Amino acid sequence: MDKHLNFVHRVAVLDQELCQPRKCGQECILYCPVNKTGGECIVQRPDDGKAVIFEDLCTGCTICVKKCPFDAIVIVNLANEVGVDKIHQYGINSFRLYKLPIPKEGSVTGLVGRNGMGKSTIINLLSGNIKPNFGNFDKDLNWEDIFDKISNIELRKHFEKISTKSLRTSIKPQLVYLIPKIFKGTVMELLKKYDERNMRDLLIDSLGLKNSLTKDVSTLSGGELQRVAVAVAASKDADYYFFDEPSSYNDIYQRLAVSKVINNLAKDGKSVMIVEHDMSLLDYLSDNVFIIYGEPGSYGIVSTLQSTKIGINNFLEGFIPTENVRFRDKSYRFDISNVTENMISNMSIVSYTSMKKKLGGFNLKVNNGDIHQGEVIGIVGANALGKTTFMKMLSGLEKIDEGQLDSEVRISYKPQYLNQDIDGDVRSLLYSVNNGQQFEGSLMEEQILNPLGLRKLYDKSVKGLSGGELQKVAVSLSLVRDADIYALDEPSAFLDIEDRISLAKFVQRLIKAKGKSESLVDKNICGFHRHACGNKRPPFG
Numbered sequence: 046m047d048k049h050l051n052f053v054h055r056v057a058v059l060d061q062e063l064c065q066p067r068k069c070g071q072e073c074i075l076y077c078p079v080n081k082t083g084g085e086c087i088v089q090r091p092d093d094g095k096a097v098i099f100e101d102l103c104t105g106c107t108i109c110v111k112k113c114p115f116d117a118i119v120i121v122n123l124a125n126e127v128g129v130d131k132i133h134q135y136g137i138n139s140f141r142l143y144k145l146p147i148p149k150e151g152s153v154t155g156l157v158g159r160n161g162m163g164k165s166t167i168i169n170l171l172s173g174n175i176k177p178n179f180g181n182f183d184k185d186l187n188w189e190d191i192f193d194k195i196s197n198i199e200l201r202k203h204f205e206k207i208s209t210k211s212l213r214t215s216i217k218p219q220l221v222y223l224i225p226k227i228f229k230g231t232v233m234e235l236l237k238k239y240d241e242r243n244m245r246d247l248l249i250d251s252l253g254l255k256n257s258l259t260k261d262v263s264t265l266s267g268g269e270l271q272r273v274a275v276a277v278a279a280s281k282d283a284d285y286y287f288f289d290e291p292s293s294y295n296d297i298y299q300r301l302a303v304s305k306v307i308n309n310l311a312k313d314g315k316s317v318m319i320v321e322h323d324m325s326l327l328d329y330l331s332d333n334v335f336i337i338y339g340e341p342g343s344y345g346i347v348s349t350l351q352s353t354k355i356g357i358n359n360f361l362e363g364f365i366p367t368e369n370v371r372f373r374d375k376s377y378r379f380d381i382s383n384v385t386e387n388m389i390s391n392m393s394i395v396s397y398t399s400m401k402k403k404l405g406g407f408n409l410k411v412n413n414g415d416i417h418q419g420e421v422i423g424i425v426g427a428n429a430l431g432k433t434t435f436m437k438m439l440s441g442l443e444k445i446d447e448g449q450l451d452s453e454v455r456i457s458y459k460p461q462y463l464n465q466d467i468d469g470d471v472r473s474l475l476y477s478v479n480n481g482q483q484f485e486g487s488l489m490e491e492q493i494l495n496p497l498g499l500r501k502l503y504d505k506s507v508k509g510l511s512g513g514e515l516q517k518v519a520v521s522l523s524l525v526r527d528a529d530i531y532a533l534d535e536p537s538a539f540l541d542i543e544d545r546i547s548l549a550k551f552v553q554r555l556i557k558a559k560g561k562s563e564s565l566v567d568k569n570i571c572g573f574h575r576h577a578c579g580n581k582r583p584p585f586g
């Protein structure tokens with residue numbers, strides 16, 4: 046076919062887990078107009094019967110997308126000019142990445158974008174963990190072929206150095222919970238092993254790791270593990286440092302500590318690339334950013350280099366003027382004044398005198414206050430200051446040493462740490478919380494599950510959920526319960542920036558509509574706090 050006639054480039058992505066050929070009637074194959082006229086656009090994989098979609102034959106009619114009972118197919122049309130810049134594709138009908146950020150020596154480069162857009166893929170490519178395949182997913186290209194395909198001179202130089210190992214890289218991986226599977230031993234042993242820059246003591250001090258040193262790596266909390274991982278990455282002697290989501294699990298102070306470590310690397314003249322959903326942190330750290338946009342799980346496109354302020358604003362705006370690309374139909378704004386006080390009723394749900402609680406060596410003092418119907422309270426504070434204990438005191442789960450409540454309230458609590466060790470799929474989990482009652486087609490599904498995008502997850506196994514997916518399931522589980530106060534402990538951890546903002550807005554609307562009250566414990570500066578802090582009186586003294 047004449048290439049010039051082919052203006053659009055089709056991307057067909059199949060969610061391997063959702064495609065269930067034994068449970069459906071092969072509707073995608075049956076209804077595909079190309080198949081109907083004798084073509085073979087969609088066929089079954091010989092081994093497991095799952096669908097394979099040939100993008101060259103696909104007309105982009107999206108009938109298969111609509112007919113698939115499990116929402117397993119995504120078809121998108123891409124401008125052809127993007128198609129020629131394909132850098133990597135994991136397999137047939139799977140995610141692909143277009144373009145790459147150009148590494149800049151001696152500066153801090155940020156990557157901004159939703160989950161599933163390929164940010165970790167970019168880090169793996171630029172650090173030499175995986176080789177780019179330019180869409181030839183069944184071939185292992187040699188480096189000469191790879192250099193030939195890269196037109197940008199700086200990028201080619203970067204890969205030349207990677208191939209000869211003359212550029213040393215150090216990575217703080219995104220999934221820190223995998224570290225205990227690779228390394229057995231104490232924190233001190235781990236830090237000693239990689240202390241190539243002789244910075245161990247300084248890093249232990251600045252990242253607050255003194256009390257963690259003798260602990261076994263497998264017993265660390267998420268935040269400790271994250272800071273240990275940051276320390277390990279920073280202590281290696283490298284030219285280029287990659288930090289993939291270094292602030293998850295950590296509170297505001299610990300995040301600042303992490304930023305200082307990264308900032309010091311930059312001051313030492315090192316090159317740094319950082320993926321981060323906390324916009325204030327990214328703003329503080331990076332010299333420049335690249336926006337990654339596209340369709341989560343299907344494809345990601347890397348923008349041109351943007352200065353940090355302009356890039357973050359473009360991201361929130363959903364529009365990149367230099368490329369004339371709009372990648373979202375709405376823009377996000379942080380408008381503190383949009384919390385309307387008049388929506389909060391005068392009816393108090395619970396009022397409490399000043400309260401005290403002693404737990405071992407830990408003393409919590411709470412100033413008197415009350416919580417009103419329809420109120421959304423943001424609770425800010427470092428880790429381990431007693432935010433969770435405060436919630437438990439309100440619900441009667443924790444005895445109050447001094448002071449009292451006028452009534453005990455029913456609290457539906459979304460814990461900070463989520464339990465994933467549950468057999469079965471999301472549907473059966475929701476079923477059990479709904480007292481074994483059918484919820485599909487119910488009001489609860491319409492009001493809570495659909496807006497949070499849970500329908501797509503019904504058939505997924507709980508054990509196989511990503512951090513963000515698990516978070517959404519946990520938030521839903523707490524919101525479907527009947528209670529007076531919904532206490533969401535760190536609901537934005539693992540969510541990407543867009544999900545954080547839309548979840549915050551959704552929860553706020555729902556709570557107002559239900560006439561309930563809500564406490565949010567969240568350390569993420571961006572997204573929640575500016576929206577959620579309706580209460581001017583901090584509950585802690």
Ligand code: ADP
Nearest residue numbers: 135140159160161162163164165166167342343
């Ligand atoms: P991000 O870091 O922006 O969240 P990732 O780079 O981790 O995005 O992933 C982008 C997409 O690529 C996701 O849909 C993910 O499931 C897919 N993906 C990542 N690694 C692999 C792999 N090794 N094989 C197949 N698909 C993968």
Ligand code: MG
Nearest residue numbers: 164165219289
């Ligand atoms: Mg990632």
